[in-house]
Amino acid sequence: MTGFLCLCRAIEGSRENMEEIREWAEDPMYRDRLTGLYNYDGFLRAAQGQLDRGEGGAIAVLNIRQFKYINEMLGREKGDELLKFVAGAIVDGPKSIRVAGRAGSDVFYLYIDSTDGKQIVGEMDGFLHALTRSSIGVLGAFQMRAYCGVIVSRPKGEIPHYTLEQMLTRMMYALAKAREYSENKTWLFDAELHKEEQKEEDVILHMHAALRAKEFELYLQPKVDVSTGRLASAEALVRWRRDGRLLSPGLFIPIFDKTGFSFYLDRYMLQEVGKLIRGWRERGIAPIPVSVNQTKITFYNETYISYLKWIKETYGIPDGGMILEILESMAVDNLGEANRILDEARSLGYRISMDDFGSGYSSLNVLAKLKLDELKIDQTFLRNMGTEGKERIILQMIIDLSRRFGISTVVEGVETREQEALVRSMGCSLGQGYLYSRPLPAKEFMERFM
Numbered sequence: 292m293t294g295f296l297c298l299c300r301a302i303e304g305s306r307e308n309m310e311e312i313r314e315w316a317e318d319p320m321y322r323d324r325l326t327g328l329y330n331y332d333g334f335l336r337a338a339q340g341q342l343d344r345g346e347g348g349a350i351a352v353l354n355i356r357q358f359k360y361i362n363e364m365l366g367r368e369k370g371d372e373l374l375k376f377v378a379g380a381i382v383d384g385p386k387s388i389r390v391a392g393r394a395g396s397d398v399f400y401l402y403i404d405s406t407d408g409k410q411i412v413g414e415m416d417g418f419l420h421a422l423t424r425s426s427i428g429v430l431g432a433f434q435m436r437a438y439c440g441v442i443v444s445r446p447k448g449e450i451p452h453y454t455l456e457q458m459l460t461r462m463m464y465a466l467a468k469a470r471e472y473s474e475n476k477t478w479l480f481d482a483e484l485h486k487e488e489q490k491e492e493d494v495i496l497h498m499h500a501a502l503r504a505k506e507f508e509l510y511l512q513p514k515v516d517v518s519t520g521r522l523a524s525a526e527a528l529v530r531w532r533r534d535g536r537l538l539s540p541g542l543f544i545p546i547f548d549k550t551g552f553s554f555y556l557d558r559y560m561l562q563e564v565g566k567l568i569r570g571w572r573e574r575g576i577a578p579i580p581v582s583v584n585q586t587k588i589t590f591y592n593e594t595y596i597s598y599l600k601w602i603k604e605t606y607g608i609p610d611g612g613m614i615l616e617i618l619e620s621m622a623v624d625n626l627g628e629a630n631r632i633l634d635e636a637r638s639l640g641y642r643i644s645m646d647d648f649g650s651g652y653s654s655l656n657v658l659a660k661l662k663l664d665e666l667k668i669d670q671t672f673l674r675n676m677g678t679e680g681k682e683r684i685i686l687q688m689i690i691d692l693s694r695r696f697g698i699s700t701v702v703e704g705v706e707t708r709e710q711e712a713l714v715r716s717m718g719c720s721l722g723q724g725y726l727y728s729r730p731l732p733a734k735e736f737m738e739r740f741m
Contacts, residue, residue, distance in 0.1 A: 323393045325371060326378035331400070334392025338402045339455050341389060347445035348389075349403040349411050350458050351477075352466050353377075353419075356436040358397035365430065376429045377437075380422055385414050406445045408479045415439050419475035440466030442480040464488050494546045497533070502555055506532055509563045511581070511736040512729070514701055517715040517722045522740050524580040524614065526723065527564050528730045529556065548586060557589040558598065564613060565606030567733055572607065576741050582614035582644055582665075587621045591628075596635045603639055610640035614665065618646055619657055626660050633662050644701075649689070658689075658696055666693050670704025670724070673714075687717050694718060 321333030329337060341348055355361070355377070362370040377399065381391045390402035405411055419437050426435035442462040445452050453461065461480050464487065469478035501507065511525040531538040547553040564581050571578040589595060599615075602608065615636055622629035633643050644665035645657075649672055658666070668689060676682040686702075693700050702714045705724035714722055731739065 326375055326393050328378050328381070328399070329390065329392035331392060331394035334390060334394070334400045334402075335455065337390040337392075338400075341402050341404070342444060342455055346404075347406045347443070347452075349405055349408070349441055349443045350455075350462055351401040351403055351411070351415060351439050351441045352462055353399040353401065353437055353439045354466065354470070355397040356438060361430070361433065361435075365433070369430070373426070373429050373435060376426065377422065377435075380418075380425070384418050384421075387411070387414065403441075406443050408441065408443050408481065411441055411443070412477045412479050415441065415477040416475065419477065423475060436475050438466070438469035438472065438475065439477040440464070440469055440480065441477060461488060464491075490542065491546050494543050495550060498543070498547065498550075498552050499555075501531060501533065502559060507556065507559060508532055509560070509567065509733045510730040511733055512723060512731070513727050513736070513740055514582075514721045514723045515727045517705075517711055517719055522579060523721050524582065525736065525740075526582045526616070527560060527584070529560055530730075548588075551588055553586040554588045554592065557584075557586055560584070561598070561602050561613075562606075565602050565608060568608055568612055569606040571737070571741065576737070578609065578612055579741075580612055580614050580642065582616045584616045584646065585621075587618075590617060590621055590632065595632065596639070599636055599641060600639055603641075608640070611642055612640075614642045614644050616644045616646045616667070619648060622661055623657060630660075630662050637662070637664075647703075649685075655689070655692060658692055658698065663696075663698050665699045665701060667701045667703055667723075668719075670702075673702065673704045673706075673710050676713075690717050690719050 321329055321336065323330045323333075328334075338350060355373070358370065358373075361373065374393070374397065378391070378393065381388060381399065381401065385403075387403050387405050388401050389404045392400045394400055403411055419439060423434050423436055426433075429435075440462045442453065442458045442465060444458060465478040465480040469476040508530045510528040510530050512528060513522050514524045514526065515521065516523045529540065529544075531540075531543055544553075547556055560583055564583050568578045568581065592598075603613075617629075637643060642664040643662065644667055645661065645663050646667045647669045648666050649669040666689070668686065672682050672686045676686070690700050699720040701721040701723055702719050703723050705711050705714065705722040705726045707726060710724075711722055711726060728736075728739070
């Protein structure tokens with residue numbers, strides 16, 4: 292029994308104590324049937340037992356990168372085989388790992404008998420690399436990669452000692468940090484990450500009051516026809532003005548996505564753009580199409596279409612006057628439902644754009660299956676492109692294929708005239724970037740461009 296063996300190599304105590312541990316450790320209620328490790332409840336109980344010894348330790352959580360993709364490409368049986376392989380490697384791995392459990396699909400929890408954060412990170416990095424090398428035996432041509440977050444119960448410095456509950460919460464910040472890297476990575480929750488946690492808690496504390504106080508401001512960035520140099524449309528962006536200063540979207544948008552607050556901000560931005568377009572028309576200014584970012588929680592809400600209808604009727608939005616920007620990741624897992632929603636939105640007069648195409652694991656197949664009006668090509672293509680090379684070939688292919696599907700293209704990150712000339716020569720429709728303008732407050736945008 293893998294979970295019990297992992298525990299037995301850790302706990303020293305009386306025979307009576309060991310028998311008590313064996314009794315609940317062997318209970319199927321605390322065991323993961325697939326791997327033989329503890330399930331989440333069993334892990335919590337065992338980890339708490341370790342902490343109660345009073346000597347301190349660390350908890351790590353390990354995730355497999357792109358596990359869903361592995362399941363889809365190789366099949367669920369192969370995915371299960373990989374999970375059992377990882378569980379076996381954990382049991383046979385570093386001796387400092389005293390308790391192990393699996394919670395959810397590809398989430399492994401570890402209790403580590405050490406409080407030396409630097410040593411743990413080095414040990415876990417080595418363990419992840421060993422997993423990658425040996426995973427070929429399970430996956431064949433594929434190589435598994437993973438990331439890991441770690442927290443120590445008795446860290447050095449001014450941070451107080453943590454309870455198990457505090458460790459589990461804070462460890463997720465470390466895991467999220469490790470996830471930002473594309474390769475194997477272990478990240479330790481430390482004083483710097485603790486400061487980030489405090490900033491996040493501050494954002495969460497104030498975000499609802501900020502919405503009521505209208506601290507979120509509408510900014511616009513132009514999208515320009517690269518053939519004529521004329522303004523074609525704009526993208527609506529949000530900025531948070533708090534205590535007289537602007538907060539970076541990178542500080543609060545990920546937190547809003549994680550907490551679900553994006554739903555309220557999305558609706559607020561739709562209203563603000565609606566007011567803007569109505570104001571232009573009332574002043575006799577010919578409106579341009581404005582694109583508004585939509586998050587997954589908003590897109591799949593059951594009231595989404597009715598809210599779009601209300602926005603259009605309330606603010607008198609002309610057909611094509613508002614563009615809904617979605618991300619590929621929002622639709623790829625449920626193309627049928629996504630297309631149903633897009634069809635309904637389009638029937639109301641909205642246009643549909645896909646943002647940041649090419650920033651992750653994008654598939655050209657999505658262009659054929661999703662009903663889009665516009666494709667925004669991520670700025671990384673221009674940033675990494677020379678006069679020749681694979682990026683140029685791929686970009687040209689995306690533009691050509693989009694044109695054949697009747698989808699207009701926007702290349703993001705245009706910063707020089709040379710880049711503009713390049714995307715124009717490739718047949719791209721629009722350009723967006725600092726060559727034309729940084730994002731501007733709506734009033735300043737109107738004075739400059741309308």
